[in-house]
Amino acid sequence: MKPSQFVIAVFxxxxxxxxxxxxxxxxxxxxxxxxxxxxxxQPPMPVESWLLQNMTELHFAASRRRVRCTAxxxxxxxxxxxxxxxxxxxxxxxxxxxAEQAKMLQWHVESGRLVxxxxxxxxxxxxxxxxxxxxxxxxxxxxxxxxxxx
Numbered sequence: 001m002k003p004s005q006f007v008i009a010v011f012x013x014x015x016x017x018x019x020x021x022x023x024x025x026x027x028x029x030x031x032x033x034x035x036x037x038x039x040x041x042q043p044p045m046p047v048e049s050w051l052l053q054n055m056t057e058l059h060f061a062a063s064r065r066r067v068r069c070t071a072x073x074x075x076x077x078x079x080x081x082x083x084x085x086x087x088x089x090x091x092x093x094x095x096x097x098x099a100e101q102a103k104m105l106q107w108h109v110e111s112g113r114l115v116x117x118x119x120x121x122x123x124x125x126x127x128x129x130x131x132x133x134x135x136x137x138x139x140x141x142x143x144x145x146x147x148x149x150x
Contacts, residue, residue: 006033007130008097008105010139011114014043018052020116020136028129030121034074036089036105037114038065062087067109074117096144108139117144 011017021029035052043052054071058078067089069075078092086092089109093102105115120129134141 005126006117006119006144007133008142008144009116009133009137010105010108011116011137014041014114016136017114017116018044020132024129024132028121028125030119032073033116033118034070034072035114035116036067036069036109038067038109039112039114058082060086060088060092063089065110097142101142104140113139
């Protein structure tokens, strides 16, 4: 695993995301990650993960719906890309994932799904995090070499 490698998975509901995060535990989740979505419902309470506590709205000129992202480095980088002219989520994600992956992730978000990005805490946790995300996600698990300003 590269030091900046993230694992990305798509989920249908908050309970699936919360279940995965609980099964991984804070020691494997790491400090850098995010959940992207366009949903108006809130995660179930009590929220056990810092990933789900604060949301920020992202505005993209060509997007039909506002994208929400858990606050942090990832959201800040997406907001900068939006302000810099990225017209939609797919364009903002380019460079972190391929253009095809970015379009697919935008489609999932616009379809009401939840996109979870995680950077495992330690190199030795990468395989465990990947395996659990593959088991938990009914849609897709991808990798990203995103560089964020932590």
